[in-house]
Amino acid sequence: MDLGHPVGENYANPNTCFFHVLFKAAALAFYILSALFIDNFVIIFVMTVLLAALDFWVVKNLSGRILVGLRWWNEINDLGESVWKFESLDQQSLARMNKKDSWLFWWTLYLTAVAWTMLAIFSLIRLQADYLLVVGVCLTLCIANIVGFTECQKNAKKRIQQFVSRTIASRVSSTLQSAFSVV
Amino acid sequence: MSHSDTIPLHPSSQSDIDEIENLINASVHQSVPSARPPSPPRASIPVSVSVSTAPSPFISSNLPPPPPLPKSSVSAVTPSPPPPRPGIATSGFGPAPNTLTEPVWDTVKRDLSRIVSNLKLVVFPNPYREDPGKALRDWDLWGPFFFIVFLGLTLSWSASVKKSEVFAVAFALLAAGAVILTLNVLLLGGHIIFFQSLSLLGYCLFPLDVGALICMLKDNVIVKVVVVCVTLAWSSWAAYPFMSSAVSPRRKALALYPVFLMYVSVGFLIIAID
Numbered sequence: 001m002d003l004g005h006p007v008g009e010n011y012a013n014p015n016t017c018f019f020h021v022l023f024k025a026a027a028l029a030f031y032i033l034s035a036l037f038i039d040n041f042v043i044i045f046v047m048t049v050l051l052a053a054l055d056f057w058v059v060k061n062l063s064g065r066i067l068v069g070l071r072w073w074n075e076i077n078d079l080g081e082s083v084w085k086f087e088s089l090d091q092q093s094l095a096r097m098n099k100k101d102s103w104l105f106w107w108t109l110y111l112t113a114v115a116w117t118m119l120a121i122f123s124l125i126r127l128q129a130d131y132l133l134v135v136g137v138c139l140t141l142c143i144a145n146i147v148g149f150t151e152c153q154k155n156a157k158k159r160i161q162q163f164v165s166r167t168i169a170s171r172v173s174s175t176l177q178s179a180f181s182v183v
Numbered sequence: 184m185s186h187s188d189t190i191p192l193h194p195s196s197q198s199d200i201d202e203i204e205n206l207i208n209a210s211v212h213q214s215v216p217s218a219r220p221p222s223p224p225r226a227s228i229p230v231s232v233s234v235s236t237a238p239s240p241f242i243s244s245n246l247p248p249p250p251p252l253p254k255s256s257v258s259a260v261t262p263s264p265p266p267p268r269p270g271i272a273t274s275g276f277g278p279a280p281n282t283l284t285e286p287v288w289d290t291v292k293r294d295l296s297r298i299v300s301n302l303k304l305v306v307f308p309n310p311y312r313e314d315p316g317k318a319l320r321d322w323d324l325w326g327p328f329f330f331i332v333f334l335g336l337t338l339s340w341s342a343s344v345k346k347s348e349v350f351a352v353a354f355a356l357l358a359a360g361a362v363i364l365t366l367n368v369l370l371l372g373g374h375i376i377f378f379q380s381l382s383l384l385g386y387c388l389f390p391l392d393v394g395a396l397i398c399m400l401k402d403n404v405i406v407k408v409v410v411v412c413v414t415l416a417w418s419s420w421a422a423y424p425f426m427s428s429a430v431s432p433r434r435k436a437l438a439l440y441p442v443f444l445m446y447v448s449v450g451f452l453i454i455a456i457d
Contacts, residue, residue: 042350057325071283130347
């Protein structure tokens with residue numbers, strides 16, 4: 001990374017960043033604005049929840065792996081057990097990730113969850129159980145993505161540390177063996 | 184030191200990538216200087232997958248889970264170790280390990296084909312009916328989500344008054360009902376996987392969705408009763424093998440009755456709303 005030109009760095013994937021933010025903003029905007037203008041609860045529910053589900057899918061399957069090189073999913077193995085899989089690029093590819101992409105990814109993830117939490121508090125204060133249902137679904141999807149990617153990042157760091165430890169051990173052993181062979 | 188010359192690093196503590204660079208820098212400094220330094224091993228596969236069996240309260244099993252075996256073992260005693268290869272999942276199910284770099288259309292196609300295959304496996308006869316855990320191995324919640332929203336929309340369209348309450352009640356009944364049914368099986372000591380059960384119960388709503396659509400178009404009460412009975416039997420038939428195999432034979436009735444009760448209440452909702 002060239003520290004002499006910090007202004008020159010730009011987003012590596014502007015299209016993915018755009019769609020990463022678009023569905024979040026659309027869900028929040030539709031929920032907030034339609035509560036002011038539209039009186040039909042069914043339309044509010046369906047549109048908001050569909051946008052939140054679409055955002056969940058885009059973040060989990062597309063922007064997560066393009067912006068920060070992480071992906072997570074769940075599958076069931078032959079023994080019938082639930083296995084969570086966390087996938088990440090190797091350390092060289094992770095080092096080449098754009099920092100602005102990563103910054104945008106994590107901050108928008110957390111800010112969206114905070115926004116839905118505040119909307120949930122408002123619905124709770126006004127004792128609107130039906131709108132609490134909408135916010136509950138959207139908040140569940142946001143938190144699922146946050147938990148998934150946080151676990152994914154922990155696994156990536158753990159794997160890099162194991163790689164570094166293995167490299168050190170192999171170098172020490174090869175050095176000792178070459179020293180003994182010289183003697 | 185030759186290694187520090189070949190890899191120029193700019194250590195910084197501002198982001199995770201800098202932490203990774205610090206780890207690389209630390210490894211370079213900690214190596215012992217020698218007259219003939221070996222070439223550092225380089226990872227040839229850019230993608231690595233780690234498997235972690237999550238201990239969660241939703242999974243209860245009488246048998247202790249087998250200890251996970253390390254998928255990649257590199258001997259440290261080897262004088263010239265091969266490049267360390269990360270463990271690759273050899274299971275034929277689920278996404279391939281190179282899903283990080285696949286094009287977008289492949290992701291969309293895989294998810295859509297998964298929904299279609301799961302629907303066929305659940306509501307139509309399939310060869311895995313005797314072993315239902317295998318049928319829904321590649322579970323997803325998109326199909327159940329669509330079916331619940333579709334049923335809520337159909338019921339709210341059929342209702343002449345209080346459309347909002349009808350939709351909210353239908354959605355809450357189905358979403359919470361699936362969770363309660365799964366917890367019921369877990370509390371009975373059954374061996375079931377939480378999300379797989381949610382997925383199955385959601386896919387079993389497909390016949391009731393079709394029934395609700397027919398009842399919306401027809402106003403005759405007798406036709407409604409016949410259609411709801413047929414689709415109710417179909418949904419119960421689809422849910423039966425999975426729920427019955429999850430618990431012990433003596434508690435089969437306790438696990439199946441709430442499932443049947445939920446589908447009956449959905450059927451009553453379909454008939455009553457006009």
